[in-house]
Amino acid sequence: MDVLHRRRRRHPGLSAQDNASPEFDIFACPICYEPLIRKGPSGLNLSAIYRSGFKCERCNKPFSSRNTFLDLTVTSGTREYTEFKPSRTELFRSPLVSFLYERGWRQNFARSGFPGPDEEFKMAQEYFKPVAGGLLLDVSCGSGLFSRKFASSGTFSGVIALDFSENMLRQCYEFIAKDDALLNSGCLKAPFESGSIDAVHAGAALHCWPSPSNAVAEINRVLRSGGVFVATTFLSTRLNTPPPLGPLGQSIGASNTYAYFKKEEIEDLCRSCGLINYSCNVDRAFIMFSAQKR
Ligand SMILES: C[S@@+](CC[C@H](N)C(=O)[O-])C[C@H]1O[C@@H](n2cnc3c(N)ncnc32)[C@H](O)[C@@H]1O
Structure with missing residues (x-):
């Protein structure tokens, strides 16, 4: 099974050649709601996700997978802060x-x-x-x-x-x-x-x-x-x-x-x-x- 909805978005500030990369994902930044840029193999399968790094092109926040899942929450990467939900x-x-x-x-x-x-x-x-x-x-x-x-x-x-x-x-x-x-x-x-x-x-x-x-x-x-x-x-x-x-x-x-x-x-x-x-x-x-x- 692979991703249907992968797409390249045109970035207004880049030339046509530059626009050929990077590739944007359907995954979006939980802060800016901008699509994330992926570095690594494409696809939704587990090995592609785990070998990839993701970053928001606007705020630069990085996201990576934690052994068994990819954490795309706002609190991803926090060291001290813990949040309790209802x-x-x-x-x-x-x-x-x-x-x-x-x-x-x-x-x-x-x-x-x-x-x-x-x-x-x-x-x-x-x-x-x-x-x-x-x-x-x-x-x-x-x-x-x-x-x-x-x-x-x-x-x-x-x-x-x-x-x-x-x-x-x-x-x-x-x-x-x-x-x-x-x-x-x-x-x-x-x-x-x-x-x-x-x-x-x-x-x-x-x-x-x-x-x-x-x-x-x-x-x-x-x-x-x-x-x-x-x-x-x-x-x-x-x-x-x-x-x-x-x-x-x-x-x-x-x-x-x-x-x-x-x-x-x-x-x-x-x-x-x-x-x-x-x-x-x-x-x-x-x-x-x-x-x-x-
Ligand atoms: C009763 S289980 C349902 C699991 C499965 N969908 C099913 O039909 O059996 C409820 C799920 O909602 C999740 N959940 C609770 N609060 C959530 C939140 N704020 N955002 C996303 N998931 C949440 C829980 O972690 C739990 O896995």
Whole structure:
């Protein structure tokens, strides 16, 4: 599997000859949003990524891979600074949770109506039919359960597995077919060029994101026109969402670990982020929804 969307961008200050190089990637700087320049072999396969160095042409920030994944976050390369995210993000950074994820944790979702990975994959593939042959981004891929299915289906020209948790990406690396690229990135700043991605999948992740609205807006930015977004999550129910406690409850820290939404809220969120052609499948607390970039 190789990259479809590699491209050379013309740099206004360079002559036609100079413009023949360097080569710009679909990966973008998380600070400037400019495409990164790659030094090394082209392609999305692991060995090409690991033998390459990346740099932002505007701010000069360098990025390189860390054994099992490429870290394109703002904090990549920091020596002293550590940043903690909300508990719903931190939970999945733990080595134990990452190890257990495909070894029992995910199977529990069936109790809420999730039909299971094989059926969820089939349903997602139906939604992705209009973008078959394109580049798919599996956002919050976890241990790569779906990234592997998408990659081995042969439907896509490339599959990029993306997560914020280093330990999930290590699990993903151990499981995944050798020709996917592993990226470590927060969903808030998916480091890709605008309009460079054909399909975005986010399995069981929306309820974990610190700001679903920023994340869905970002997904819309990276999708090309006509690109398809498919996601699953847990809907709010009386069991998983206590009655609102108002400002007092919030001030004493009585908030949920996860953020669950009603199906109307999810449709509203997609619409307000500029996505169109929304549709969904619901079974108890399970929802799979899809929407398209205008
Ligand atoms: C429940 S798992 C879903 C894994 C897989 N997609 C699936 O369908 O089973 C949720 C994933 O969201 C990731 N996640 C949490 N916060 C995130 C964030 N801010 N940015 C990107 N991923 C995040 C976690 O690391 C975890 O791998």
